[in-house]
Amino acid sequence: MATLNEIIAKICPAATVAEVDGAPMISVDDAHWHELAKALRHDANLEMDYLVTIAGFDHVESMGCVYYMMSTRHNTNLGVTVLATGDRERPVLHSVSDIWAVAGLYEREVYDFFGIIFLNNPDMRRLFLSIDWKGYPLRKDYDASPNINPVPRDNERQSDFTTKWTKDAEGNLVSEQVEVFAPDDFVVNIGPQHPATHGVLRFRTAVDGETIKKIDVYMGYIHRGIEKLNEQQTYAQSLPFLDRMDYFSALNYHHGVCMVYERAAGIEVPRRAQVIRVMMDELSRIASHCLFMGTFCMDLGATSMLFYTLRVREQILDILERTCGARMSFNYDCIGGVMQDLDANFQNDVKALLKVLPANIKEYKKVFVGNVIARNRMEGVGVLSREDAISYGVTGPSGRASGWACDVRKWRPYSIYSDLDFDEVVLTEGDSMARFKVRLAEIEQSARILEQLVDNIPEGDIQAKVPKVLKLPAGQWFQIVEGCRGVFGIHLESDGGTKPARLKYATPSMPAAGVVDHLTRGEKIADLITIGGSLDYIVPDMDR
Amino acid sequence: MEVTAQGMPYEAFKDNEYIESLVKELQENGTNVVVGSLDKLINWGRSNSLWPLTFATSCCGIEFVSLGAARYDMARFGWEVARSSPRQADFIMVAGTIVHRMAPVLRRLYDQMAEPKYVIATGACAISGGPFRDSYHVVKGVDQIIPVDVFLPGCPPRPEAMIYSIMQLSRKVKVERFFGGVNRQQKQQEFLREHPVEGVNDSAEFNTSAPEAPVTDKQ
Numbered sequence A: 001m002a003t004l005n006e007i008i009a010k011i012c013p014a015a016t017v018a019e020v021d022g023a024p025m026i027s028v029d030d031a032h033w034h035e036l037a038k039a040l041r042h043d044a045n046l047e048m049d050y051l052v053t054i055a056g057f058d059h060v061e062s063m064g065c066v067y068y069m070m071s072t073r074h075n076t077n078l079g080v081t082v083l084a085t086g087d088r089e090r091p092v093l094h095s096v097s098d099i100w101a102v103a104g105l106y107e108r109e110v111y112d113f114f115g116i117i118f119l120n121n122p123d124m125r126r127l128f129l130s131i132d133w134k135g136y137p138l139r140k141d142y143d144a145s146p147n148i149n150p151v152p153r154d155n156e157r158q159s160d161f162t163t164k165w166t167k168d169a170e171g172n173l174v175s176e177q178v179e180v181f182a183p184d185d186f187v188v189n190i191g192p193q194h195p196a197t198h199g200v201l202r203f204r205t206a207v208d209g210e211t212i213k214k215i216d217v218y219m220g221y222i223h224r225g226i227e228k229l230n231e232q233q234t235y236a237q238s239l240p241f242l243d244r245m246d247y248f249s250a251l252n253y254h255h256g257v258c259m260v261y262e263r264a265a266g267i268e269v270p271r272r273a274q275v276i277r278v279m280m281d282e283l284s285r286i287a288s289h290c291l292f293m294g295t296f297c298m299d300l301g302a303t304s305m306l307f308y309t310l311r312v313r314e315q316i317l318d319i320l321e322r323t324c325g326a327r328m329s330f331n332y333d334c335i336g337g338v339m340q341d342l343d344a345n346f347q348n349d350v351k352a353l354l355k356v357l358p359a360n361i362k363e364y365k366k367v368f369v370g371n372v373i374a375r376n377r378m379e380g381v382g383v384l385s386r387e388d389a390i391s392y393g394v395t396g397p398s399g400r401a402s403g404w405a406c407d408v409r410k411w412r413p414y415s416i417y418s419d420l421d422f423d424e425v426v427l428t429e430g431d432s433m434a435r436f437k438v439r440l441a442e443i444e445q446s447a448r449i450l451e452q453l454v455d456n457i458p459e460g461d462i463q464a465k466v467p468k469v470l471k472l473p474a475g476q477w478f479q480i481v482e483g484c485r486g487v488f489g490i491h492l493e494s495d496g497g498t499k500p501a502r503l504k505y506a507t508p509s510m511p512a513a514g515v516v517d518h519l520t521r522g523e524k525i526a527d528l529i530t531i532g533g534s535l536d537y538i539v540p541d542m543d544r
Numbered sequence B: 001m002e003v004t005a006q007g008m009p010y011e012a013f014k015d016n017e018y019i020e021s022l023v024k025e026l027q028e029n030g031t032n033v034v035v036g037s038l039d040k041l042i043n044w045g046r047s048n049s050l051w052p053l054t055f056a057t058s059c060c061g062i063e064f065v066s067l068g069a070a071r072y073d074m075a076r077f078g079w080e081v082a083r084s085s086p087r088q089a090d091f092i093m094v095a096g097t098i099v100h101r102m103a104p105v106l107r108r109l110y111d112q113m114a115e116p117k118y119v120i121a122t123g124a125c126a127i128s129g130g131p132f133r134d135s136y137h138v139v140k141g142v143d144q145i146i147p148v149d150v151f152l153p154g155c156p157p158r159p160e161a162m163i164y165s166i167m168q169l170s171r172k173v174k175v176e177r178f179f180g181g182v183n184r185q186q187k188q189q190e191f192l193r194e195h196p197v198e199g200v201n202d203s204a205e206f207n208t209s210a211p212e213a214p215v216t217d218k219q
C-alpha cells in the first residue's frame, strides 16, 4: 500500500484513501482520474490489470462511478470512486476505455442508466435502451410512467452513427458524430431472432466476402431492468431475480448475493448450510456445462450431443428438484442459509450421479473431442490471448482456456472452498477447442468436490436466525463469486434501510459478448457461430 | 365454429375428452358432408404436425429445449420440427420475457408467419410481465402485441405443462373450419386493425415497412 500512497501523492494529493469492505477505496476528482487509472494499471507494484466492473450511482446531490479492479499478479483489489462533474443535465467523466478494453462497454452501460457522458470514449451510444428512450432509468428521479416510454408499436429507429465527446481547448464539451461502419462496408444483420445467438442478441456484421471485418453488438433485447426493480424491494425479495439472470448459475448467484447480505449484517452461516450451498453450486455447474456442450455442439451441427448431455442434466435437475422444489427457478439459498433441508435421498442420488458421470464424460470425449470435423472447426479458431482475456475481462472457463487462472474458488476462496481438494483447470491454447475442453474437465473437478462432500455433510441447522425483514447498516460492499460462466460481482450500497440503495451485478456474460468483435475480426462468418458458442454467454445475464 | 376457453367449465381443463366431445357435438349439428369430411381430414393432419418457431428470449426457452430432448421428446407428437424461419412455422411459442426493444421484432416475426398461425404465451412473463411486471422496460403481456391462442402459466412451466399447452392448441386447430367461415381469422383481422404497426399494412398481401432513414442527431 506504500506504493499506492506514493502514487496518489504524486498524481493527486487531494485524493483520499479509505478502507471499505477490507480493501482500499480511493476517492479522486475527475480531473486526475485518467492519469491515476494509468498509474494503477501500469505501476509494477500495483498492476491493476483486471477491471471487474464500473458501478454508476446517483446520490441525488452527486453522481458518479465506482470502479472495482484487481491485480492478477499480486492478487490485490481496490476500488476508486469518481464523482462526475457538470450538472444533472450533463454529468461528465473521463473515459478509461483506452486503459482497459472492457471499460468501453461498461461506460456505455453507465451512460445508458445514468446519463453520464464519458469523454474520449469512441462509442458513446446507449447500450440496452433505444435511442428514443426518454430519461435514464437508474437515476433516483426517473419517471417510469408508461406514458413517457410506451411499448413501441413501430420498428425501432436506428442510427449508423455514434457519438464521441471531447473537450476543446477552452474546456467546452463538443460532440462529434462518427460512423460505426465504413461508408462502403457491406453489413449483414444477424439476430436478434437467430438460433445461433443463444437468445436474443444481435450482431451487425460488416463482411468482406466471407470474412468478418467488424461486429457491432446490439444488446437490450431482453433488458428487464432488474437492478432498478431491486431498489424497490427488500433484500429477501431481491433474491428470486437471480434465478432469472443466468438461469444456469441460479444457485451460484444466490450464494454470492446471500454472502454479501450476510457479511453486511454480520450473520454467521451454519456449516451444514455452507456445505449444502457448495454442493448445489457444483451440481449446477455440471448441469450448466452439460447444457453448454449440448447446445454448442448443436450449433456446429452435432445434434446428437444435445441428447447425450441433457441426459446428465436431467438427472441433476431431478436431484435439485427433490430438494429445491423446482427444475429451474430454485430460489434455494436464502439469507442465513438455505430454504429447506435436503431431501432424504439426496446423498444416494448424488452418488448415483457420480457413478454415471465418468462413463458419460468418456463418451463425450469420444464422440466429439476426438471427432475430426469438430477438431477442424474448433482448433485454432478464435484465439484469445491471456492479455486480451484480462483486458476484456473474459473470466470463467473462457478466461482459463487462455491461460488466465481466474477461478474465484481458488483465487479468492469463499465459503468452504479453501478446505476442498480440487484443481483449477487452465489451458493455454485460447481457442474454441480449449474453451470446450476446460468445461469438460471442470465437470470432473466438480464431481471431485461432490465426492468429498457427499458423505461429509455435517449435522446442524440449515439456517441462521435472521430477522424477517433484514435491515443492513449504511455502507458499501463488494463480493465476487465463481458463477458457471465466470466472475460474478455484486456491488451493494446500503443507506441503512430495508432496501438496497444500489445493487449492481457484474455478470460474466457481458464481457464475453464484448470480446466477440475482437475475436472474430478476420475470421470467416461460419466461425462466428463457433466463437460465439464457445464463449457461452447467456443473453439475459448480460442484459439483466 | 369456435370454442373458447372462456366458455369452458373449470373442471374441463383437467378433462382431456372435453373438447373432443364438444367437437363431435358441433359436427353432428349439421356439417356439409363433403366439406365437413375434408375439414376433418385436413385438421387431423394440421393438428398433428404443428411446427414451432424456435423462439426463446430467456429462461422459459430452456425448458423448451428440454422439451425437445430425449426425456420429454416432443417428436412423439409431431412438434419436433422447430423452424428457425417464421415463414415455415405454424405456431410461435413465446417463451420468455418480451421487452420494449423486442416488441416490434416479435410483431414482425408474427407478421412473417404464414396463415393459419397460432400463438402460445408461455410463462408468467409472456402472460403478464411476470416477476418483471413493474419494470420500466417489460411488456406486460404479449397479448398487447399479438393475438394469443393459449396461455400457459408457470415460471417456467414444466415441460409436461408445455406438452399440455400444445395439445390444447392442437385441439383448437381440430375444431376450426378450414373452408370458409373461420371465425378465428376474422378475430385476428380485428386484432390487427386495433393494433396497427406504423409502415405495415395488415390488409395488404405483402407487408412493406418504410425504409429507415439514417439518423444523425442522436441526443
Ligand code: SF4
Pocket: A244, A329, B058, B059, B060, B061, B095, B096, B097, B122, B123, B124, B125, B126, B130, B131, B154, B155, B156, B157
Ligand atoms: S416466466 Fe419465469 S421462467 Fe419464464 S421467462 Fe419469465 S421469469 Fe423466466
